[in-house]
Amino acid sequence: MSLHRRGFSSRRVLVAIAFSFALCILYYTHLRNTQSDPLPELIPEEDVVFWPTEPPEIWAERAVQVKNAFLHAYHGYERYAFPHDELTPLSNASTNSFNKWGVTAVDSLDTMLLMGLKDEYERALPMIMNTNFSLPANTAVPFFETVIRYLGGLLSAYALSNDTRLLTKADELGAKLLPAFNTESGFPVYAVNTYEGVESGPPVGMLAEIASWQLEYSYLGKITGKEEYAERATLITDLFYNANLTFSGGMYPTKWDLTSGEPYDLHLSVGAAADSAHEYTLKQYLLTAQTDKENLEMYIRMTTHVINNLMFISPQRHLVYVTDMSTYKLEDTRVTHHFEHLSCFFPGLLALGVKMLPLDDLESVGINVEELTRDLLPRDRGGYEALSEFNLTDLHLWAAEAIAQTCYITYADQPTGLGPETVSMRAGGKFGITRWMSAVRAWDRQGRRGPPPGVGDKLPWSEPPGLVSTKERDRATVTRDYGVRNIAYYLRPETVESFYMLWRVTGDVRWRYRGWHVFQAIEREAKTSSGYACVDRVHMKVPVLLDSMPSYFLAETLKYLYLLFLDEDIVPLDRWVFNTEAHPLPVFAWTPEESVAYGITEEHLPSAVS
Incomplete structure (x- = not known):
């Protein structure tokens, strides 16, 4: 059948070809003009994932399963390791990695209280x-780990129980650790000899x-009324606030000189x-009832x-991630x-800021952007x-959701369902290395079609069957x-901490399901006869268990999962x-008398107090 008999003429064909050619020129000219920033080729529509709605009873039962996991782990610790620091869940023995003070018991106190485990x-x-x-x-005991695990555990348990015996022990420990601050700058040193009352550690922190x-x-x-504690926190805030951060974009570098109090690297x-x-x-x-303006400024600088x-x-998959960088010159x-x-x-921190801060009206809390950027x-x-x-609130939430999804994908991609400690992201492609904000700006210019870059749901990756050669596996x-x-x-x-924060901030059920998937993987891959073990080779179908159960597994991982599955918000943000270390502390405000006694300046106080 000829083209003419189907209603086409050669003239019409030539016109159609010319019209198509013109459209292509216009399209590629527009694409080139809208890509002054690098951008992955075209951000595709995200995978559609349907998250079912389940009744509260289902989630309540899942919270019970997490509580049972805690009991399994803690009872194993009690049987084989108490009063030592941590359980070794393969050999059913103990290890003393943190001061020999029973860190698992102290770290677990507030989890027990939140779960209603009075006997334990x-x-x-x-x-x-x-x-x-x-x-x-x-x-010597490590200052940082001792503060977040032991002191934080005691203070949180006191706040939840009002048991003054715990306050007494926290006061005792806090005083024992004070020699850490005996440096020329006032920054704490790495370790403290609590017997001789002296500090020890390298000159760079x-x-x-x-x-x-x-x-x-x-x-x-606040709860002891002791000046020596509160003024330390004020001093350290001032040290950071007044440090020279010109060459780090206002963000804290990783290493600091404990003598000068200035950054040691970039x-x-x-x-x-x-x-x-x-x-x-x-x-x-937030802890000081949203009164510490200096720390708020530093948070805005850092997140920006x-x-x-x-x-x-x-x-290719448009996975959003946060990484590190060094400036040598x-x-x-x-x-x-x-x-x-x-x-x-970090996604959970961003989500918390979205909930608690007026990000689009920072002037209302005394933040002047010109002052922030002056230096x-x-x-x-x-x-x-x-x-x-x-809209800064939207931007922070997009960033939180995008990174948290990548965190989940690194779990879901593995045969074990467990996330590796570190991955190396592929950088490059047709348009080179792409910063997320470049992709967001391009998405905005192109009419905001679909969700923001990296935010929409993504399906886990599965290895193509029949791969044999190294080259194929690399591909x-x-x-x-x-x-x-x-x-x-x-x-x-x-x-799971970020999943919990995002669930409480957004009410989006996808974060609960992702947490449930993680918990199921922990139960399937990490459980032993006496507790739970760290898992090696998570990228293989047959992983290897390591003879270690860190105290933070009970203090943090299981606590956040439990709170994620509870409908009732028992720890309001x-x-x-x-x-x-996931130890909740209650929000408080300094009184005018305390602000004078502790040397708290107007920058640390709201206008009503100052």
């Missing part, structure tokens, strides 16, 4: 009350270790050695720099594209202007957009603040 709580108290915090001579104790010492100062990260320090900027502001410079999107900045499990706390380089000041194009890794760098899951809480 009462059995732990005598050992805790009889603990001698003065170790033999020449034995890691950010997380020198800046993750303000919550605990502020609250201890390595920026929200992962290992840095994470909880950034966390405590927002949380110190991270969103602009440390968040990237992978080229002003024009020599190197990005690793490593994505750590430890960084998966920054022009390139970093421009970052604030770039974010001002968007499969590329389609996954990352390679597994550290293949172990250490029973860490950060991912506007009344309680979780420390970095």
Whole structure:
């Protein structure tokens, strides 16, 4: 049959071809003009995932299952390891990695109280009350770990139970650790000899270790009325606030000189050695009834720099991740594209800020953006202007949801269903390395079709069948957009912590289901006869168990899962603040008298008090 008989003429065909050619020229001209920023080719529609609606009884039963998991782990600890620090769940023995003071028992106290486990709580108290915090001579305890696990555990249990015996022990421990601050700058040193009352450690401190104790010492100062505790927290805030952060975009670098009190390097990260320090900027502001303006400013600086410079999107699956970078010279900045499990706390922190802060009206809480950026380089000041194009509340929530989804995908992609400690994200593709904000701006220019980049649901990756050669496996890794760098899951809480925060902030059931998937994987892969073990080779169908059950598994991972599955909000985020070990502390406000006694300046107080 000829074209003419079907209603076409050669003239019409030529016109159609010419018209199509013109459309192609217009399209590619437009595409080129709208891609001044690098962008993955075209962000496709996301996978459609239908999340069922289940009755409250189902989630209540799942919370009970988490409670039973806690009981299994803690009873194994009681049987084989108590009163030592941690259970070794394969050999059914114990280890003393944290001071020999029974860290698992202390770390678990508030979880017991929240779960209503009175018998376990009462059995732990005598050992805790009889603990001698003065170790033999020449034995030092790590300041940071002791504060977040022991001091935080005691303070939270006191706040939940009102048992003054716990307050007495917290006061005793807080005083024993004070020699850590005997440095020239006032930053705490790595370790304290609680027997001789002297500090020890290198002259350079890691950010997380020198800046993750303000919550605990502020609250201890409030409930004891002791000046020496509260003024330490005030001093450390002032040290950070007045430090020279010009070349780090207003964000804290990872290493600090304990003598001068100034940054030692220009390595920026929200992962290992840095994470909880950034966390405590927002949380110190919230704990003190939203009165600590200096810490709020530092939180806004940090999140702005991270969103602009440390968040990237992978080229094929469009997985959004946060990574680290180092600046060796002003024009020599190197990005690793490593994505750590430890960084998966960050989406939860962003979500908490979305709930608690007027991000689109920061002037109402005394934040002036011009003052924030006055001491920054022009390139970093421009970052604030770039974010001002968007509703900041929306932007922070998109960032939170996108990173949290990538955290989940790194779990769901593995045969075990457990997330590896570190992955190396694929950077590049047709348009080179792409920062997330570049993709967001391009999405905005193109009419906001579909969800923001990386935010829509994604399905887990599955290995194509029949792969044999290394080359084929490498190709499969590329389609996954990352390679597994550290293949172990250490029973860490950060991912489910963010799921919990996002669930409470958004009410979106997908975060509960993702948490449920993680819990099922833990039950299936990590459970032993006496507890739960860290899991190695999570990327293989037959993993290997490690003989370790960290105390934070009971203090954090199981606590956040339990709270995620409860319908009742028993720890409201506007009344309680979780420390970095998931120990909730109650919000409080300094009185005018306390502000004078503790040297708290107007920057730390609301206008009504100052």
